[in-house]
Amino acid sequence: CDAVGSKSFLAGAEAQRMREAGIEIRAALPTGLFSTLSSRVDLRNHRKIATIDSRIAYSGSYNLVDPRYFRQAAAVGDWVDAMVRVSGAASAALDGVFESDWAIESGAAFVAPARSSGAADARGPAIQVAASGPGLKPEAIRQLLLTAIYGAREEIIITTPYFVPDDSILLALRSAAERGISVTIVVPARNDSMLVRFASAACYDDLLQAGARIAEYAGGLLHTKSITIDRRTSIFGSVNVDMRSLWLNFEISLLVYDGDFSAGLRRLQLDYLERSASIDLESWRARPRARKFLEDLCRLIGPLL
Incomplete structure (x- = not known):
């Protein structure tokens, strides 16, 4: 940990x-x-992985802490998370990431997990496991997100607790909305960092003007990190859409190429959306100037958040 x-x-x-x-x-x-x-x-291990007997693995946004008690002083409500269970080759890959992390910290020799048979994988969706972080291929997770966004043709839905994208991802989302793609971003109405909240809000105006929908979840601190593209492709794991996840943290993501999985994840996203309030551009622009100044100031330190 x-x-x-x-x-x-x-x-x-x-x-x-x-x-x-x-x-x-x-x-x-x-x-x-x-x-x-x-x-x-400032380099932290943000991965969430549980492996059982090298056959089954769980990954997602959930920390091993009771959400009813975690950081309650921040007054953000319960933390709302999601995990997925995988087996076969994806489980072996997650096990390999864990074993690598363990070897680094314990000094033990790294032993690669045995590769699973393809029989179990043939019955399930195609899954890629993407580990990212310092020392790995630079910009890997950022390039993954950019490829997914620019490849979208109909719909992009994102849930993330911390939304502080770099300029390239912000431009990609704006471009998607401007070319008629339905872009929906769901963030918590309140999170545990006021600086992140203001930095995130600094991005809203450009996205709303481009036609994107931004909604703030009111049922607690929405901590699920998920992206669905065109109801066929999903990105799910520990990665926030912020510069710390993109550049500094050790993260884990699952890329799932399956309509059924994407449909299930999309239903979860829409459930979050139903409990959220959408931001209106005209009302948003009427917020106090002092608030706008704070947002722009926090946006300047976005790379540190």
Whole structure:
């Protein structure tokens, strides 16, 4: 687990009891006074992966924490997440990512998981597992998102808790909306970072003017990270549409090429949308100038968020 995101857990009694029971725990990308001087503490492991017997794996946005109690001081309500269960080659690939992360932090030799037979995969959707982060192919996840957006022909639906896209993704979404593609972006009405909230809002005007729909979810902190394209292709995992996920974090994404899976994910997205309030361009432009100034100021520091 990430050394920063799980700091209180790692130092707590529960982690100690787990170790005493024989459970191995490693802090990913540990920090400290001396490591701060010699390493990048802003690089974090944001992946969410659970593997069972190298045959079944789960991935998505869910952290191992009770959403009813997590960061309740931020007054954002329950965290709303989603996970998917995979088997076959996709499970083996996720297991491989976990084993690689484990080997780096534990010093153990990396042992690649056995490849699954193709028989199980033939019955299910085509899935690609995309691991991204420092040390891997630069801009991989950003290029993936750009390819998906520019390849859309009918519809793009995005849910993300943190929406601070770089200029290239913002331009791609604007271009999609301007050429008549239905572009819908669902974000939480409130999240746990005021700076991110203002930086996100700085992008709304251009997107709304281009014809995109932006809706704010009112049922809690919508934490699900999902994209559906033309009801046929889905991107699902730990990646937020923000510059930290695109450039700094170690992330994991599932690319699913299947109409049935996309239909199910789209139903979930539409359920979120039904519990959201759409932003009207005219009303949005009437917001106070002081608010606009704060948004633009936070947008300038977007690469740090």
